[in-house]
Each structure stands twice: as structure tokens, then as C-alpha cells.
Amino acid sequence: MSTEPEPATEDTADAVDTGPETPGTVGEAWAAAQAGPSADPAVGRTAEPEDDVAAGESGGGTPGSEAAEPADGEGPVGAREGGEGAGAQVSEGEAELAAQRVERERIERRRAERQGPVDAGGKLSGTAADLLAAVRAVESGAKPAAAVFGAPEPARRPAPEPVRQPRPASAAPSPEPVAGPAAETVQAARRVLAEGGAPEALAPGIAALLGEGAQEALRADPWQLLRVAGVRPDQADGFARALLGAECGPDDERRGRAVTVWLLEQAALAGHTALELPRLTATLAQRGVPDPEAAVQSTLAEGEALAFQDALEETGARPADAAGGAGGADGSGDGEESEERPVRVLIGLERYALAEESLADGLARLVNSAPQQDGSAADWEQAAASAQGSTAELIRAVAGHGLVLHTGGEASLAEPAALLHAAHALGLRAWAAAPGPLGRDRFAALLGDPPSAPSSAPVPAPPSPGAVTVAGLLTGAEGPGRDADGALDLDLLVVLDAPQLDVEAGALLAESLPDGARLVLAGDPAVLWSAGPGRVFADLLAARACPQIASRRPDPGPLGELVSGVGIGELGQVEAPGKEVVIVPVRDAGEAVHRTVQLVADSVPRAIGVPAEETQVITPGHGGAAGTRALNAALKERLNPGPGRFGGFDPGDRVVHSPAPGRTRPGLVVKADADGLHLSCAGEAVVVPRDRVEGSVRHGWALTAHQALGGRWPAVVVVLPGDAAQALSRPWVYTAFGRAARHLSVVHGVEQALPRAVAEVPAKPRTTRLSVLLAPQVPVSG
Secondary structure, eight states: OOOOOOOTTSOGGGSSOOOSOOTTOHHHHHHHHHHOOOOOOOOOOOOOOOOTTTSTTOSSBOGGGSOOOOOOOOOOOOSOOOSOOSOOOOHHHHHHHHHHHHHHHHHHHHHHHHHOOOOOSSOOOHHHHHHHHHHHHHHHTSSOHHHHHOSOOOOOOOOOOSOOOOOOGGGSOOOOOOOOOOHHHHHHHHHHHHHTTOOGGGHHHHHHHHGGGHHHHHHHOGGGGGGSTTOOHHHHHHHHHHHHGGGOOTTOHHHHHHHHHHHHHHHHHTTOSOEEHHHHHHHHHHTTOSOHHHHHHHHHHTTSSEEEEEEOOOTTOOHHHHHHOSSOTTSOOOHHHHHTOOEEEEEEOHHHHHHHHHHHHHHHHHHHSOOOOOSOHHHHHHHHHTSOHHHHHHHHHHHHOSEEEEEOOGGGGHHHHHHHHHHHHTTOOEEEEESSHHHHHHHHHHHOOOOOOOTTOSSOOOOOOEEEEHHHHHHTSSTTOBOTTSSBSOSEEEESSGGGOOHHHHHHHHHHSOTTOEEEEEEOTTSOOOSSSOOHHHHHHHHTOSOEEEOOOOOOHHHHHHHHHHHTTOOOOBOOTTOOEEEEEOSSHHHHHHHHHHIIIIIHHHHTOOOGGGEEEEOSOSSSTTSHHHHHHHHHHHHSOOOOTBTTBOTTOEEEEOSSTTOOEEEEEEEEETTEEEEEETTEEEEEOGGGHHHHEEEOSEEOHHHHTTOOEEEEEEEEOGGGGGGOOHHHHHHHHTTEEEEEEEEEOOTTHHHHHHHHOOOOOOOOOHHHHHTTTSOOOO
């Protein structure tokens, strides 16, 4: 679930959310190093079987209307859930990361050519120093905002001419795995970690981050340990005290920089691409940094972060008006009013700033370029005329525009499928890409075989449209590959489940498209946003920079009615004569686990006819007495008991594999041997090395809603124990309920928190810059 830094009045531990939980987290390793191992909470309880589906509480009803006893006080389920964290990655993910590095290096070169390199290592000067000085003057009341900032920042440069510079074929990502750190480097880092009381298991990670001189770098700046995913400031402080002794203090400049970067990384895990300066400095103060502004200044001076000044959109103004200045079309306007326009100062990591800027440039190129003329206007119109309703509107929009947004629920996927078939018939090389294999396989089944091309076609038909994953498309493992210039070898790309795109994946896609290509971003705007930073789809919808086609295909049946109501903030009663929706009240987390196992193993197969292997359990978080850990332990005990001979896994176990941060692939354990854990993921054989199993594989009978995004199952059991109330929001409920195709059981212990979340708790806002970056480059569509 998307999160954001908490207000300054909250406890410092929650000031910035720590992001998604990682299998085998550093926190657990640290606790194990200092206090010994601890067991997970006991799960479930034995009881006589009951038929929850066929019982009287089933059938039509409103989930929120069922009464339940208060929870028994088990620990929290966890307020943040999402893709798996940045644990150790396997070779299949390394190819993707290598591809991303190639693209990021090219993006950075483009930025350097335009604006010159960031001067790292020197004292802060120029714009950054002026900016911080101006902010201090305004916040202290010494000067009004108008006097300090003057006229708003000039409009960003217009989009360049849509002529792509040739790129060598070597720009295509290399699939070769990245070599790990040398054994001597890891051993040296392990000695320093042991000396400072940190878990030696962190040695490979810190060696990979700091390189050959990791030992010396840690001794010179112990707070470098914060760069390892999962390490918290209090743990890094203890490590620094052990190494530095009396020299260690809260006002150490190295600590201020490290905590600043750490907070920005945590904000990125929560979905932000940057943080407003007042929020950042307030949170730094909570973290014990005596001079937060000096810490930010030092971070900017060392080139570890960037500062931005964005004009805020005034109430009732269009995005283009806010970014383009207060003057009229002729450049005139009231200068005094212009000076009074509000601004915000943002601090962000260079990695996400470059990605967001590159994404804006790539999207502006598509919007401002005329799409390649594949097929005549009459041919496109004929294709649209043969379709109906919003499908025809989608085909007409794609015919004349390089970028189109398409919104709708599950039933609306038929419209991009029809578009791909129509484009293929017109001779376009058309492809669909989904963020993960769940969405890819779902759409591939819907896409089916295209209609045969007419025998009188003047040129051979291109390959039939297919569905791939975004990662596979970018790395070349799936899809059409790349042309001689390094661009994707296609004419039309439809990106499915577009709300899952973060700014980095979006930038890689936009920059990889050839000139004249068409891009369609399709998805349901009501689902959870991406696990990574940004809200690309939502920002584009708000920017109104291109045609937006809203599907008019409703999702059918009681489930469609229930989910559609949740999307508009209503948890209404639905008639479910076929037990499509079942409510199972529970009193506490233990009963929730017991009833969940009962539903999956017995009630749903017997009453609905859906076997356990086609039923998916979804819960708000990994931890707690009814989180994914507890539920998976109980489900394994019932469905595939075994000793867990290989890292807790046995052949036949249902698992999820995270080959790279933010990606989840469901699969089954086949076997284990000296090579590692053998999995079958969507029919593909995957071998996870022994030392990477703990960091990248979890049991998969129960998932979080973010992990389940993109997938649909015949039956879904959503578990809502009493301690999950604070984790619920409208997007979370919409996403979880929407994963069910035929049957939904709600194990309900949150009483009125469920209807309250649907009615009153929207998605938490994310701080992003995409709309501001786009506004001066593209016209606003009506």
C-alpha cells in the first residue's frame, strides 16, 4: 500500500515509511546477531470443520455490515505492503538490472550534454546555495516569498524536434550476469562489520555497494552502512559508535548526509520521487540531526541529491497555466501577481530525478510527433467502424496520436485486444506488455489467435500480436527485440496494468520507443499504485496531455457490481445467488487463520468447485498473527506438509519468486539440489541459488495485494483481521476484491473499518514532478 512520510508531530520511527518488507530482512538479521533467533507467532488453532461457504453467513451481503468481536490484540499486520524488497537477486534479475544500468547511463549522458555535469565533492554554491538561503529566509519570516523568489522559474525548454539520435546496436542490454564482489573484499568487509557489532551477513551487500575499498570506506564513514537495504539509522549509529568511539556524535556531517539520503530512499520506497524541503528537514530533526538544513546543504554539495523549485498550480488553473507562467499568451501579465505565485522546494535523489525527466521528455516526444502512417485514414476508419462503442473510440484515437490513455476494469481488456488485432490487420508490428507474468499470461489468453490476414494483402503480414512482460521486452528476452538504432522493433505498444509502472520503468519504455511509434497506456486507475516511486498513470491522467478513452464495458455479475461500487467509495449490498460473495465473520487473528485454511482446503472446493491450487489468499501485510507468514505456515501444514528441508521449502510448495525488487512471479517448488531451489514459474524452469533463496523466495498461498496485482484467480479469500484496520484504504480493498473472477470470500474481523476505509480513505498522495515537467512541453487536451 502506498505510503508517505508522516507529519512532523508523529514518532520519528514512522516519519518516513521504511517501505516494503524483504524476505529475511536486515532487521531480523540484526536482531538475531544481538539477541538470538526468535520464532514467528503461533498460527491457527484446531477446530471441527465448518462449511463457511454453504453456511448462513454466505451469499449476498455487505462486508462492512457484518458484526465481529474486537480483535484480541495481536501484533499489527503491517502498514506497508508491496513488491518484495531489495534483497539478493538471482541471475534472471541481474540481466534486467544490467539493462536498466545501460539505459540510465545513456539518460545521464543526455542530461550532462544539456546542462553540464553535477559538480560533486565541492562546497555548495550557485543555485543550490541560493535556493536554500531563500527557503530559510522565507520560513524565518525575514522576507516574503515574492521578494525572495521573484518571478517564477521560466518555463522549461520546449520539447526538442522529434528526431531521435541514432543509437548503436550495442545499446541493447546485455544478458550477461554481473560479477559479484571478490571474496577478499567480502571477507574484509565482514571483519569491519564484526568489529562494529553489525551482522556479518551484510558483508556481500556492502562489498557490492562500496567496491574493492569497502573496508576503508566503512572505517572512514561508518554511516555508509545505511546504504544497505534494511539498515536503520539507530543501527548505523551503533555501528559508528563502535568504530569511532568518542569521535562519534549526532552533529557529524557524515551522519547528516547519510540520514538525508536514507530518508529520500525510504520516501522512494513509499512512492515519492522527491520530498518537500520542510518535510525533509522536519523528519531529519526527528532523527536527531541537530542542523537539518546544513545536512541537506551538505548532501546537495556532494551531488547525492538534487534541489528543485516548482511553481504550484493555483486553484482552478490548468496544469499548463501553472507551469507556463502567469502572463497571457503574448507574454504580458501582472508582474506583481506573478511574483506572488506559490512555489515548492523539492529535494530528490538524482536517480529518480533523471528518470522522471527522461520520462517526461520521452512522452512529450510521442505527444508532439505525428505517428507513422501505417495504413490510410480510410483503413483506420474502417477498422473503427467494424468495432463498437469505446473500442471504436480507442482505435480512432490511436490512429491519429502517438500517446493514448485507456481506462477501465477487467472487462475493458477486450478493447486493447481488439486494437492489437486491428493494428495487425493494417500491417503494424503490435505488441502488448504487462509489468509482470500474471498480467502477461492473463492478457495472452484473452488475445488468442488473430483473424487471418486477407490473401490479397500487398505485403507479408507482420508477426501476430503477442503479450510480453515489460522486463522481458526491455532486456530482449521477450518480444520483438531492437533495431539497429537500439530502439524497440515495433510500431504499436500497449502497456497493460499501467498504474503499476514506476518512473524508472516508464522512462526506459518511453526512451526505447522508435520515432513514429504509438504508445497506449491501459489500466484501472482505481487499483493500488506502483510498488516503485512515482504515479505515472495518475499523473498523465491529471495532465490531460493526450486523448483519454474510458471504457464503457462494466464488469459483470455480483463481483463486478461489488468492485465497481468500491471504486466510487460505496460498499453496497449485492445479491449473490451463486455464492459469488461470502462473508465470514471472525473474532480474532487466530480464528481468521483457522477459517482461511478451512475455506481454501475444504469449503471453497466443495461448495464452489474451485480447487485449492486455484484459490489465492490476500492479506494486508507480511507480519503479524494473520499476515502472509502466519497464513502460509498454516496453509502449508494443511496442503503440503513437510519438513522444509531446503530453506523451509519442500517439493510441491506454492511460492512467489522475486528476481528483482518490486517483481513477483508465482510458481511451484519442483526440487532442490546442490545447484539450488528448482521452481516452475508460469511453465518456465527457474533455479534459485542456495544462498539467494532466503532473500528472494516466499511461500505463495497467501500474498499481499501489491504482490497479487495483475493476477486473477477463480477464487480469492481476502483476510481482514482486526489489527489490519489501519492498513486498509479504498485502493487496497478495490485491488484485493478485484482479483476474484468467480468467487470472493472475505474473512472479516475489522467491523466498521472496512466500509469506512472504502468511503473515506483514498490513496495516500505521492510527491512527484511528472505533471510539472510535462506541462510546458505538451498542449493540454480537452
